[in-house]
Amino acid sequence: MYTGETITREELCRTFDHSNLKAYADEAAFRKLCDEAKENHCAMVAINSGPTALCHKLLEGTDIHVGAAISFPLGQTTIEEKVHETQEAIKNGADEIDYVLNVGEVKNGNYNYIRKEMEAIVGVCRSAGVISKVIFEICYLTEEEIIQIAKIAKEVKPDFVKTSTGFGPGGATVEAVKLMKQTVGDEIKVKAAGGIRSWADCKMMLDAGAERIGTSSTLKILEEFDAERKKEN
Template sequence: MEFNKYFDHTFLKAFATKQDIDTLCQQAKELNTASVCVNEDWVAYCKNLLKDTDVMVCSVVGFPLGQCGLNTKAYETKEALKDGADEIDYVLNVGDVKMGNFDKVKEEMETLTKICHAQNKGIKVIFENCYLTKEEIKKCAEIAKEVKPDFIKTSTGFGTGGAIIEDVKLMKDTVGNDVEVKAAGGIHSYAEVKEMIEAGATRIGASATVQIVEEYNK
């Protein structure tokens, strides 16, 4: 795969302005990244800006806390798809995981995956690993292996920690070839990206994409 296509070029800050999103999309166009990843309010705008490219638009759902409930996540997902999102990154309910409510975790994953796959759109499940034990990460990955969303993802970038090699390996080892892994959160250098890819990640979420690609090209 072409190096630049590993990236979801990301801007998810609360203070995002039109100027920020214009810059994000322009950079994604020039670099030909896999996608731009934005909050739902910007999906239609980005879709229009990127209409003559193969850069996808990715939207986050239940972001960044994952505790808005399944009905809200389902509604958000449908709205984002209606606005033109090609992929959905949703945050699972970490509280359910901590309480061992894995039936709920699975139901949510199945429901949202079904909504996306019915429209031939991609879906990624954000685990927020910084709050989970290794056993909990493995259990969530086992559920994903069964449900088959497109990706499982390490982090929102808004938690107490981001992507770590050990977690990426654990996730990939658990899902095998049935599901892909996205590493995101605190990735700022080519060296870090290289490690994540070697550990099994096939997508990288980063806001530092431009600097990372420049480093790679050197």
């Protein structure tokens, strides 16, 4: 696990899920996203599931993953629909799946549903050898709800638990990252996303225990990182 003080530029780039999840993103935008990801050797491009095949083609021959967002950004589709969207994204070349859990069922206290949903989608990903991430959308959750979902994740074992979509009224917080990491332990990683637009933000999330950073501000963060390191030297 990296810290903001010791991480190298190359290591930092490999934490980035370089994102464009905008409704108006066109082919030119995805070409630009993939070119930027290749130039900086990011871990992944984060997109909605529709352009998965395009980005898979654009990144062919690289080790940069295509990450498809499932039931994004609300999570208010059935388990069957989420499973189908996951299967389609994998068929079209997705290497990673970030799905939005059903926050309404969390609010209902229906944790059996949350477990069933998680087991279904993580199971599809595991069978296909694809990385799975569960998006909590922490801005709508209490501390106790975050803990309860994280405990389920600790048993189901997705690869990552993730703070936010970036489309809610709030994004990642240091407190939530620490809480999620403390609850899931070492077997599951934490992805911080939502509102991370500066190196200062990014550094705090890494120090709190995040191992992936979801952001559309990758280039700005790297500029600020480079400026800080230059100043230190």
